[in-house]
Amino acid sequence: MHKKLLIPGPTEVSPRILREQTRPLIGHREKAFSELYGQITEKLTRFFELPADCKPTVTTSSATLWFDIVGRSIVKEKALACVNGAFAERFAKTLQACGKKTDIIEVEWGKAIKPEMIAEKLETGEYDTVTVCHNESSTGVRNPIHEIGKLIRRDYPDVILAIDSVSAMAGDKTLPKEIGCDIIFASTQKCFALPPGLTVSLVTDRAIERAKQVPNRGSYTDLAEIFEYEKKHQTPFTPNISLLYALNKRLDLMLEETYEHIYQRHKQMATYTQKWAKKHFALFPEPGYESITVTCIKNTTGKSVQDLKTKLAEKGYIISNGYGKLAEKTFRIGHMGEWRLSGIKKVLKLIEEIWELKN
Numbered sequence: 001m002h003k004k005l006l007i008p009g010p011t012e013v014s015p016r017i018l019r020e021q022t023r024p025l026i027g028h029r030e031k032a033f034s035e036l037y038g039q040i041t042e043k044l045t046r047f048f049e050l051p052a053d054c055k056p057t058v059t060t061s062s063a064t065l066w067f068d069i070v071g072r073s074i075v076k077e078k079a080l081a082c083v084n085g086a087f088a089e090r091f092a093k094t095l096q097a098c099g100k101k102t103d104i105i106e107v108e109w110g111k112a113i114k115p116e117m118i119a120e121k122l123e124t125g126e127y128d129t130v131t132v133c134h135n136e137s138s139t140g141v142r143n144p145i146h147e148i149g150k151l152i153r154r155d156y157p158d159v160i161l162a163i164d165s166v167s168a169m170a171g172d173k174t175l176p177k178e179i180g181c182d183i184i185f186a187s188t189q190k191c192f193a194l195p196p197g198l199t200v201s202l203v204t205d206r207a208i209e210r211a212k213q214v215p216n217r218g219s220y221t222d223l224a225e226i227f228e229y230e231k232k233h234q235t236p237f238t239p240n241i242s243l244l245y246a247l248n249k250r251l252d253l254m255l256e257e258t259y260e261h262i263y264q265r266h267k268q269m270a271t272y273t274q275k276w277a278k279k280h281f282a283l284f285p286e287p288g289y290e291s292i293t294v295t296c297i298k299n300t301t302g303k304s305v306q307d308l309k310t311k312l313a314e315k316g317y318i319i320s321n322g323y324g325k326l327a328e329k330t331f332r333i334g335h336m337g338e339w340r341l342s343g344i345k346k347v348l349k350l351i352e353e354i355w356e357l358k359n
């Protein structure tokens with residue numbers, strides 16, 4: 001029996017999207033490929049309402065490649081990395097592993113990064129790049145990226161803002177023109193509701209120009225090279241063409257549903273799940289900063305989350321335990337991609353039955 005995924009990625013992929021991957025292959029230097037890839041970037045441009053100075057690209061990689069791309073192609077002298085969870089920490093460590101000086105703003109897991117914290121550091125004038133995780137999948141915290149972007153664009157026009165929106169983009173609000181970010185990216189196994197293996201990134205010309213000034217960009221991590229090939233609707237290296245077929249189809253469905261409706265649907269699932277969680281347990285994130293794609297719930301029952309997971313799996317659904325040090329202390333429900341409220345309600349009811357929660 002297939003067990004449906006309500007984890008913070010990978011999420012469920014519909015059969016019609018899975019089927020797209022069985023199309024015959026084409027050569028990635030052929031006209032047919034440029035047509036396919038050109039359609040994808042055009043649809044991404046429309047969906048994310050990209051202004052003329054912001055361009056999409058799709059890499060054959062999971063999203064972590066973009067930590068390396070920022071490290072190798074964007075950070076010139078010194079980065080400021082905002083860390084409030086496991087993925088933001090990995091972003092920071094990757095910049096350091098790329099040999100770049102990186103200072104870290106660290107706040108307790110469960111708390112959000114506030115614009116004032118960044119402003120205080122940027123006043124020193126030491127940083128050319130800021131990294132933030134939009135939606136910390138480890139804690140269910142949604143950082144205020146619009147406010148952070150506004151601050152950086154107003155006071156620090158030369159600072160590049162790179163945002164990991166891996167578990168939020170295509171669910172939550174992520175229009176670069178509204179945020180004022182230079183790079184925002186997400187892998188496809190989350191809200192895009194595709195298999196893993198591709199990452200969508202939206203990049204400003206300013207970031208591409210920055211990349212041209214940064215030496216030792218490597219090959220797979222060379223942002224300037226990626227956008228040289230974009231001019232021909234190609235990728236520098238052999239892409240996962242089968243997955244690109246699936247992305248092309250998924251973007252049709254996303255455009256049909258519309259950006260705003262997708263956001264409202266995710267918000268509706270989150271609002272319901274958060275209310276349910278507050279009734280039976282407590283939420284882990286700081287109030288006002290709860291994710292709309294993954295709800296991280298404090299396990300106030302003292303019962304075994306692992307046991308709940310096993311019993312729920314027997315009924316056909318998979319949820320996540322807490323991440324790392326939060327295992328058993330919290331559990332996480334991912335409500336993203338093609339999930340609808342009716343499906344979420346069904347699973348929450350099953351949890352009530354398994355844990356014999358009172359109504």
Ligand SMILES: Cc1ncc(COP(=O)(O)O)c(C=O)c1O
Nearest residue numbers: 062063064087135137166167187
């Ligand atoms: C917020 C966040 N950032 C980064 C990653 C890493 O993405 P990937 O596994 O696609 O490399 C994840 C994966 O779960 C994530 O949730």
